[in-house]
Amino acid sequence: MEQTTKKVTSPTKGLLQSDELYQYILETSVYPREPELLKELREVTASHPRSMMGTAPDAGQLMAMLLKLVNAKNTIEIGVFTGYSLLLTALSIPDDGKIIAIDLNQETYEIGLPVIRKAGVEHKINFIVSEALPVLDKLLENNENEGSFDFAFVDADKVNYLNYHERLMKLVKVGGIVVYDNTLWGGSVAMPEELVPEGMKHGRHFTIELNKSLASDPRILMSHAPLGDGITICKRIQ
Numbered sequence: 001m002e003q004t005t006k007k008v009t010s011p012t013k014g015l016l017q018s019d020e021l022y023q024y025i026l027e028t029s030v031y032p033r034e035p036e037l038l039k040e041l042r043e044v045t046a047s048h049p050r051s052m053m054g055t056a057p058d059a060g061q062l063m064a065m066l067l068k069l070v071n072a073k074n075t076i077e078i079g080v081f082t083g084y085s086l087l088l089t090a091l092s093i094p095d096d097g098k099i100i101a102i103d104l105n106q107e108t109y110e111i112g113l114p115v116i117r118k119a120g121v122e123h124k125i126n127f128i129v130s131e132a133l134p135v136l137d138k139l140l141e142n143n144e145n146e147g148s149f150d151f152a153f154v155d156a157d158k159v160n161y162l163n164y165h166e167r168l169m170k171l172v173k174v175g176g177i178v179v180y181d182n183t184l185w186g187g188s189v190a191m192p193e194e195l196v197p198e199g200m201k202h203g204r205h206f207t208i209e210l211n212k213s214l215a216s217d218p219r220i221l222m223s224h225a226p227l228g229d230g231i232t233i234c235k236r237i238q
C-alpha cells in the first residue's frame with residue numbers, strides 16, 4: 001500500500017514492483033549503453049525544478065530502438081523540455097534526417113542546446129516555439145506533408161493528445177510510428193478516483209480517454225508498454 005501511495009503522489013518513473021527493480025534495469029541495461037552526451041544532458045537538467053519531466057532513460061532506450069527499426073529520417077517531437085528525447089532522436093536518425101521539434105518554452109530548450117551542439121546534431125533540428133496544434137495544422141495545409149513523417153513522439157499537454165493523434169494519423173506515413181508518453185500517468189489510471197491526488201486528476205482523465213480511444217482505433221497497431229511512466233507505441237496501418 002505504501003508503495004502505491006508513493007507512486008501516485010508523483011508520477012515517478014518506476015511502475016515496477018520495487019524501486020530496486022527499476023534501478024536494476026537502469027544500471028544493468030540502460031545506463032551502460034546510454035550515449036555520453038545524453039548522460040550529460042540528464043546531468044544539466046538535474047538541477048531544474050521540473051527535472052522529472054525529462055523522458056525516462058529506459059523509455060528513451062526503447063524509442064532509440066524503434067527509430068532504428070523503422071529507419072526513421074523525418075520525425076516530429078511535441079514537448080521538448082530540455083531535449084533528452086530530442087537529442088536521442090537526433091542521435092538515432094541519419095545525418096540528413098530532420099526533426100520538427102515543438103515546444104511553448106524556448107528557455108528550457110536552451111538549457112540542453114549546448115549539449116545538442118556538442119553532439120553535432122543541431123542541423124537536424126527545426127525547433128519551433130509554439131503551441132503544437134497550430135503547427136501540425138499548418139503542416140497539413142501542404143499536401144506534400146501528408147504521410148511524410150516516419151516517426152513522432154508526443155510528450156506534452158495530455159489534454160491535446162487525441163487532437164495530436166488525429167493530425168499525426170495524417171502526417172505520419174502508413175508503417176510509421178507514433179509514441180505517446182506518460183500513458184499510465186503515475187499508475188493513477190487504475191486507481192479509484194477518490195484516491196488520486198487533486199493535481200493528477202486532470203491528466204488522469206485525459207490519459208484514460210486517450211487509452212480507450214487508442215485501444216479501439218483501427219488505423220493502428222499498438223502496444224501499451226509499462227516503461228518509464230507508461231508509453232504507448234502505435235504503428236499506423238491505414
Ligand code: SAM
Nearest residue numbers: 054055079080081084085103104131132156157
Ligand atoms: N520530451 C521531453 C524530454 O525528454 O525532456 C519532456 C517534455 S515535458 C514532459 C513537456 C513539455 O511540453 C514542456 O516543455 C512544455 O513546455 C511542453 N508543452 C506543454 N504544452 C504544450 C503545447 N500545447 N504545445 C507545445 N508544447 C507544450
Ligand code: CA
Nearest residue numbers: 053155181182
Ligand atoms: Ca513525459
